Amino acid sequence: MTILDGKKVSNDIKEEIAVEVSNMVANGEKVPHLAAILVGTDGASMTYVNAKVKACEKIGFHSTLIDLPEETTEDVLLQKINELNTNDDIDGFIVQLPLPKHIDEQKVLMAIDPNKDVDGFHPTNVGKMALDLPTFLPATPFGIMELLERYNVETSGKNVVVMGRSHIVGRPMSILMSQKRKAGDATVTVVHSRTKNLAEITRGADIIVAAIGISEYLTGDMVKDGVVVIDVGITRVPDDTKKAGYRLAGDVDFASVSPKASFITPVPGGVGPMTIAMLLKNTLLARERHG
Template sequence: MILLDGKKTAADLKIEIAESVKQLKIQGNKTPHLAAILVGSDGASMTYVNSKVKACELVGFNSTLIKLPEETTEEKLLQEISNLNNNNDIDGFIVQLPLPKHIDEQKVLMAVNPDKDVDGFHPTNVGRMALDMPCFLPATPFGILELLERYKIETSGKNVLVIGRSHIVGRPMSILMSQKRKAGNATVTVAHSRTKNLNEFTLNADIIVAALGIPEFLTGDMVKNGVTIIDVGITRVVDATKKRGYRLAGDVHFESVSPKSAYITPVPGGVGPMTIAMLLKNTLLACERK
């Protein structure tokens, strides 16, 4: 069993991105600039955004963080997005999700300029991705592809099962892995909450991408020997033995699945760090395209 070390791979990527930034500066080009809008004070969102700001500093990006109160109106948020769209120094920006319930998430994502949509959520980028055209790929699926490529995991002709059909991970992952690309050319099945006899699919899969948000859902009896496991889930599970009162669990029951796996991502330290690294890579691409 080989651990797919997202933490180390992300660190390697950041070194490569930092070198590219250095070269841009030597050539007299602008420094990549990533901005983020955070509405409210959700703990997980604040942690995630702060880690993005630190990552920007590490690779030599400029970064801007716009913090707005929970009661911010939709109109005010859309104005902030418009300001970033029209700011030529900003190469890419993200609106941290989830948003407060009084704000229409879809309306907000639609307002982002697709050329600055480094999260890859705008319908223009999603459509271009589906047509295998140049675009910003959603950061988490992009990170998974990068892991598969760097660990030289064979995907061509393999049976890939994606569990989950979210717009952020499940659906884009199923599209990308079926395309003609290095980590692609696979036969892809998408399973979800209405899938019957799920075990039949999991036991036949060479590669499983678990992205359903249910902690430790996938267990050892559900997979075959030699499977590759990509665990996208991360949930706080109450655990009185931990100092913080909780532990982080993925969608995969690591103890029972890992002995049967050829490759597996840990939680934490697997897909999570890759997501931030690929957000940086998208921002670098946005800057270079200018």
């Protein structure tokens, strides 16, 4: 059983990007600039955005954090987005999700300039992805594809089961893995909360991408020997033995699934670090496109 070490691979990618950035500096070129908008004080979102800012510093990117209070109106947020859309110094930006309940998430995502949408959530970029045209891929699926490629996991002709149909992970994963690409050419089945005989389907899978949002849902009796398992989930599970009072768990019951797996991602340290690395890669791509 091989651990798909997202932490190590993400560090490798950051080092590769840092070399490109230092070459830009040496040639007197503009350094990539990533901005993030954070609305409110959601703990997980704050941690994630801070990690992005630190990653930018580490590889030599410029970064800007726009921190807005919880009560910020939709109009004010849309105004900030428009400012970033028209600011030539900003190559790419993200609006951290989830947003407060009074703000229409879809309206906000639609307002982002597709050429600066380094999260890859704008319908224009999603459409290009579906048509296999050059675009910004959503960071988490992009990171999973990169992990599979760098560990030379065979995907061609394999049966892949994607658990979950979200616009951020499940749906794009199903599209990418069915396309003609290195970590692709697979036969893909999407399962979700209404799927009948779900365990029967997962037992036939060569590769499982678990993004269903239920902690430790996928258990050892639901997989076959030699399966490749990508765990996208991350949930805080109460645990009195931990100093923080909780432990981080994925959508996969690692203890029962890992003995049967040929490759598996850990939680934490698997998919999570890859998401940030690919956001940086998208920002570098945006900078190169803007010239």
